[in-house]
Amino acid sequence: MKTVIYYFTGTGNSLAAARKIAASLGETELIPIASLANTPGTIAPAADRVGIVCPVYDCGVPVMVARFAERLDLSRVGYTFAIVTMGGLGVSALRQLDGILRERRSRGLDAAFAVTMPGNFPPLMRSVPAEKCGKTLGRADRRLGEIAEAIGSGRAVSPGFALLSRLVNALSYGSLAKGAHDAGERFSVSDACTGCGTCAKVCPASNITLAGDRPVWSRKCELCCACLHFCPVEAIQLRVMFGTEGRGRYRHPDLTVADMEAQRGGGAARENPATGSADGS
Known part of the structure; x- marks a missing residue:
């Protein structure tokens, strides 16, 4: 069963998550969303499963990811999923992404997951000490193992409600997207x-x-x-x-x-999940 995972990363948390899922599922292609940002038209992946992995910004998805989702046609895909990495709140980002997909292409997410990883927006938080960072990444790795199992079995998973996350999204995400x-x-x-x-x-x-x-x-x-x-x-x-x-x-x-340079590199950025490295690098 072929899987395509589209990812966006700024500090590596989401790429690490995408690689973990790809290694567990097998026959998975990792495609950076940034490499498709300037390509026109609808994106219709030829795959049995399609996932999106990205960080949370102001309890929503990055603007580039939202614009990408508007172009994504999942009507012929058997199973869809999304994973967001976050330092605190963020479940509302999954609901936002699901809403964009349903509005544009009448097909949303079958499964949605959130993974807590070290926060990394310095204006609001200091960097996590190395020891604590390691523990957080260890917990995230175990969580990603559970997520891979759920995806592999085709399980339907709701993103949940998360009132506080939705409130923060409603109050601040619009300003982020605009500015x-x-x-x-x-x-x-x-x-x-x-x-x-x-x-x-x-x-x-x-x-x-x-x-x-x-x-x-x-x-x-x-x-x-x-x-x-x-x-x-x-x-x-x-x-x-x-x-x-x-x-x-x-x-x-x-x-x-x-890794970051490859994220913009089109075909050269598509990864071989068996090695976790970009083709040609």
Whole structure:
């Protein structure tokens, strides 16, 4: 049974989750949503099972993921699922995604899952200490094993209600969706910047260019904060409510710069789940 998993990641949590599920299911293709962002038309995967794995932003899905879901035709798919990774609340993101799919293509999710992983939005939370981070990732790995079993058996799973999560989504997600692409204006870079270009390499939206060895943000930001977390000298800061100075940085221990570059790479970014590496890399 062939499975296709579409994923979006900024710090690696969702990619790690997608890889875990793919390895458990077998015959699974991982396709980065960012690699399809600029392709026109409807996306109709030829697969028996199709899943979406992404992080939670303001109790909703990233804007790029929402736009992708609007183009996704699942009418000929036998089983559909979604997994969101989150640092706190987020079940409402699954309901949002299900609603988009049903409204656009009259086919929603058969199963929806949420997985708690280390939070990584520095304006609102400090980075998790290494020991606690390891324990959180261990619990997430066990949870993903349970999820893979449910998906493998074709079980129907409701996303649940989660009143507080829906309330936060209703109050704040609209502002996120409206202003995310312009969020580059809120990033700054200090004199510590070495001009290495890592920030431009890891941006899934291709939103960063270098001008005189300094990063410049355009107007298609997804607020994933990959640029901030990957900067080797922590020269990049973000000002949203609170600043990010001294608040630490995070990325999943298995995530590499090459993984992030491959996320934008079209066919080259499609992964072989047996190795967990991008084809051609």
